[in-house]
Amino acid sequence: YDLWLQYNKITDAQLQKNYLNKIQGIKILGNSPTLNVSAEEMQTAWKSFFGKELPEKNSGENILVLGKMDQLPQQLQKNLKSDFENINSEGYIIKEVKFEGNNTILITGKSHIGVLYGSFRLLREMQLHNKLSNLDIYDSSKIQKRVLNHWDNLDRTVERGYAGFSIWDWHLLPDLIKPEYTNYARANASIGINGTVLTNVNANSLVLTEEYIKKVKALAEVFRPYGIQVYLTARFSSPIENGGLETADPLNEEVRQWWKDKADQIYAEIPDFGGFLVKANSEGQPGPNNYGRSHVDGANMLAEAVAPHGGIIMWRAFVYSEHDPEDRAKQAYSEFVPFDGEFADNVLLQVKNGAIDFQPREPFHPLFGAMPNTPLMMEFQITQEYLGFATHLVFLPKLFEETLEEDTYVNGENSTVAKVIDGTLSNKKLTGMAGVANIGNERNWTGHPFGQANWYGFGRLAWDPYMDSGDIAEEWLKMTFTNNEEFVEPMKEMMLESRETVVKYMTPLGLHHIMRTGHHYGPGPWVSNLSRPEWNPVYYHKADSAGVGFDRTSSGSNALEQYADPIAEKYSSPETTPEKYLLWFHHLPWDYEMKNGKTLWYNMASKYQEGVEEVEDMTETWNNMEQYVDEERFEKVSMLLQIQLKEAKWWRDACLLYFQQFSNMEMPEFIPEPAHTLEYYKNLKTPYAPGI
Numbered sequence: 001y002d003l004w005l006q007y008n009k010i011t012d013a014q015l016q017k018n019y020l021n022k023i024q025g026i027k028i029l030g031n032s033p034t035l036n037v038s039a040e041e042m043q044t045a046w047k048s049f050f051g052k053e054l055p056e057k058n059s060g061e062n063i064l065v066l067g068k069m070d071q072l073p074q075q076l077q078k079n080l081k082s083d084f085e086n087i088n089s090e091g092y093i094i095k096e097v098k099f100e101g102n103n104t105i106l107i108t109g110k111s112h113i114g115v116l117y118g119s120f121r122l123l124r125e126m127q128l129h130n131k132l133s134n135l136d137i138y139d140s141s142k143i144q145k146r147v148l149n150h151w152d153n154l155d156r157t158v159e160r161g162y163a164g165f166s167i168w169d170w171h172l173l174p175d176l177i178k179p180e181y182t183n184y185a186r187a188n189a190s191i192g193i194n195g196t197v198l199t200n201v202n203a204n205s206l207v208l209t210e211e212y213i214k215k216v217k218a219l220a221e222v223f224r225p226y227g228i229q230v231y232l233t234a235r236f237s238s239p240i241e242n243g244g245l246e247t248a249d250p251l252n253e254e255v256r257q258w259w260k261d262k263a264d265q266i267y268a269e270i271p272d273f274g275g276f277l278v279k280a281n282s283e284g285q286p287g288p289n290n291y292g293r294s295h296v297d298g299a300n301m302l303a304e305a306v307a308p309h310g311g312i313i314m315w316r317a318f319v320y321s322e323h324d325p326e327d328r329a330k331q332a333y334s335e336f337v338p339f340d341g342e343f344a345d346n347v348l349l350q351v352k353n354g355a356i357d358f359q360p361r362e363p364f365h366p367l368f369g370a371m372p373n374t375p376l377m378m379e380f381q382i383t384q385e386y387l388g389f390a391t392h393l394v395f396l397p398k399l400f401e402e403t404l405e406e407d408t409y410v411n412g413e414n415s416t417v418a419k420v421i422d423g424t425l426s427n428k429k430l431t432g433m434a435g436v437a438n439i440g441n442e443r444n445w446t447g448h449p450f451g452q453a454n455w456y457g458f459g460r461l462a463w464d465p466y467m468d469s470g471d472i473a474e475e476w477l478k479m480t481f482t483n484n485e486e487f488v489e490p491m492k493e494m495m496l497e498s499r500e501t502v503v504k505y506m507t508p509l510g511l512h513h514i515m516r517t518g519h520h521y522g523p524g525p526w527v528s529n530l531s532r533p534e535w536n537p538v539y540y541h542k543a544d545s546a547g548v549g550f551d552r553t554s555s556g557s558n559a560l561e562q563y564a565d566p567i568a569e570k571y572s573s574p575e576t577t578p579e580k581y582l583l584w585f586h587h588l589p590w591d592y593e594m595k596n597g598k599t600l601w602y603n604m605a606s607k608y609q610e611g612v613e614e615v616e617d618m619t620e621t622w623n624n625m626e627q628y629v630d631e632e633r634f635e636k637v638s639m640l641l642q643i644q645l646k647e648a649k650w651w652r653d654a655c656l657l658y659f660q661q662f663s664n665m666e667m668p669e670f671i672p673e674p675a676h677t678l679e680y681y682k683n684l685k686t687p688y689a690p691g692i
């Protein structure tokens, strides 16, 4: 349950010698809660790596010195001047230097948090079994606000949470402080996460009452030494619900004053409170539109309330709007682009990676690049709402990386989404990345043991959105299980392929949102009876006897016009559209000939089949790993993979039987006889896999 902070015993004699020779003691310069937790982390690691403490020493050869820049001797500060120029206020330097005449490994930064991040970095180097020689490492985060979003309710249920109940024991706070809170903070700090939104975006205004602010304060105090700021979701109608006002109109003076007083009250208790995350006028949440006001009016009112305290507002772009009813994918863009440049300086617009909703695969959201004068914050979903909950093994950093690497072309070639997010494309001062957490009170935190890798990977990419997902997988595997190459190599490959596998057995070739509605688990392409048309799978796949797919070209919804010309042009024809997005942008006949000379129907079937076969391969790979993994984790993952296999078949059979009604074509010979009829799948009462 130590996540990636296992600090497995170092058994290699040479390596152990290298480490213990290089670091024979520790010296801490100065004093602060953050330095204390840095030192504690070293001790925890040392006991686990070597079975002993790291002695505190005042001076001598080969000691590890921890301290921030202004605690260093003048001369050393001067010598390191150019190193310090390379890092920002949260960055760190790990370097071999002469300290008081002795050879020393120094971990330093401009802040204590920098020193803590440096400490975790050194421990990572050791977990990865890298030699400590000629150390000269420096690093800084490329994104400022690296934030988890918990969709946790005050009754401890978690919206779209599959790892038990919320870890926040609201009813026992502030009296009971669980060790889990500290472990949560450690884990986050170790990957550079520096903020957490404690509550669901479908918000409850109760959390803004005095009683709850005390509870929030207690958590903030646990997190503070780890550099983690606390944020809350603000329900827009709180002035009515909590303040007894008659309106929540953002232009009303009393309302504005209420929010200012609320901010003052929170900051009096929690001076480093981060600010608010807001879902307004979306899926029944109240917002400024209720009063005929705009998203800018709403966001700027809250921004004004927190600005004197250094707080920020993360305003979500996940809205439905009356513009473009024929294509939900266009709505956020239509709603927000006209406001570019009008948001206050401390507002980030938080945009989901794709325009629909956290699908196994989506093209990047057209808002990225389209609002050069507004800082856009990325919102990824770590919890697997549409990807098999905590049952399917899917390595999400691969998905995150794909979005970040996409080229928006807004400023010519190489205008990647990562550059929009880190601010380099248009020189933004405020930058951020949010991840909807997959954490709950399950003993292993995330339900599926491999869900931990998605939390880990989110943190690493929020720190550096240019990181390679393969490197992330490798780090995580070594830190979580073992450094043995015979384990790491095949498992890394399996993790990297796992995302494409889920796309194949759920939504190949650009299909999307064909899950059963409500819970979003399992196939439901037939569903068509929900009140909002855009919640129905049939709205998205549009299968009929003429073909399948959503025409988003100029002959259809023309969502393509929201992208820069090179993309709009390229994707306007099915011949030049990447096959992975084919049915996202085009409605094509079932016998449409694809690049391999086979029909669309044939290719769809073969993707579903490949998906199933790849899960079979995953189970085989895992079975070969038994000797490297403890029994508990081995058994759990084995069982989950068996369920995943059953469900991949369920997806294949249900989707192909459904689509075949329209294609009217033979099932290709490689598709085994389905275990059940389409009617059976349609009438399943349980959201989980039928016996297959």
Ligand SMILES: CO[C@H]1[C@H](O)[C@@H](O)[C@H](O)O[C@@H]1C(=O)O
Pocket (backbone or CB within 6 Å): 151, 159, 160, 201, 202, 279, 283, 318, 357
């Ligand atoms: C928190 O609400 C969620 C909702 O559960 C989810 O199904 C939808 O996709 O997205 C919403 C959102 O992101 O606001």
